Amino acid sequence: MRYLKWCFALLVLSFASLLSLSAHAGIMLSGTRVVYPAQQREVSIKLTNDDAQFPRLVQAWIDTGDEKLSAEKSNVPFILTPPVFRVESGKSQVMRMVYTKEPLATDKETLFWLNVLEVPPRVGGEEDNQLRFAFRLRTKIFFRPANLAIKPDNAPGLLEWRLVKADGGQALQVRNPTPYYISFQSVALAVGDKQIKSDDYTMVEPGGVQHYSLKNAPAAPGPGAHVAFSIVDDYGAFVPLTAPLAEQ
Template sequence: MKKIMKSAIVATTVLAVHGAVMASVVISGTRVVFPSNEKEVTIRLSNEGQQPGLVQVWLDEGDVQAAPEQIKVPFVLTPPMFRIEPGKGQTIRMLYNQSPLPQDRESVYWLNMLEVPPKPEDGDANYIQMAFRTRIKVFFRPKALNLQEKVQEAAGQLKWSLARTADGKSYALEVSNPTPYHVSFMHLGVDAPNGKNAVNEDGGMVEPGKSASFALQGGESLPAGPVKVKYTWLNDYGAGVEGEAQAVK
């Protein structure tokens, strides 16, 4: 178990030359929403490959380097480690231990899944064994905030501004989030009046009551006048939703 945990922390590749190995175990969904009035939620995993996989799951608070055995979160995952046969699935239960969490805003955690494929059966001493790690967000949502109409409105309440980056060479979009929800973006950018656009294809997230900055590629110079922000945010089902707003300069 310790060896697997260590592999997760450093995304270990055990060297060799037997050919590429691809991850086969997948999580159903790209995010988890945990309503505070629920005792537990379930997460479905499936093995879409042709070989069995050994899987370990754990939660963290955002530090990708944190060792699983040292992390303290208000949830329990069961089972924490298991084997999935090819073509089969596994249901994970996430249980809330009732530790106090903010009730005026969402809290975010990260679900980690580490898959270690089996060794090849051909007896070749030289092979590649890779530990594939997947991380998705887990949003703990207070009962009073678990209203879809409010969730859907959050992105439209964001406040946008355009400012020079610290080096003064380009622009960045700065967004302020006055809502109690996390808003995640697939990508975002600006349409300038002269048709010169600048984009950020990396995306990211802005937390409740906080601000975030997104550097723009192609935004070295933007003309005076109004600038329209175009963005794609992710809903509870992981689907992209288009949005527009005006940026303050």
């Protein structure tokens, strides 16, 4: 039995040695989000091939939120050029994103998604056995109308927070009365010197409401309890903030 196990292990190693495995992403985006001001003619998006050895073939497209939708079936009011390109090792490529002027909301942001699909090159000859993995990045695009009522930096301070009952426990409810999407890096209920963090925080849309569940949160946290949260700004930086809890 020991001999058979040794033979099986040797067979696995021999098979693995025949495969050239390229399995790490090389393409990096210059930011974690794209903001498209409606008044701008176009927005530039920079990608860099961080692989020190090999080029990458890239396909890029935009969708409205359905990540299963292929580039060919995506229907959005933007033109992205070039849609397919090669990026050499250590080099960069700038894509141009142009709004085609189809009507979008003028009183709030509209959310789209940028997809960047990269395929590593074939290494060696055609006779070599290889496993090649394609990697896809998805990044938020916020189309921002001109002349919105408030500035984006002021939006997080207008969020309305409440402690509510949910699923047999407690949750933080946030209402977003602003025209901006607001993304969170963290959300917590602060009681004294203790923070009870939520594990399921998500972005809240303009005019939307979200609930973030809390584990072992007191039903009545007492005076001084507040919300400690961190938002992601237009540049991808984390901005820590606090806010009072609204009265029940």
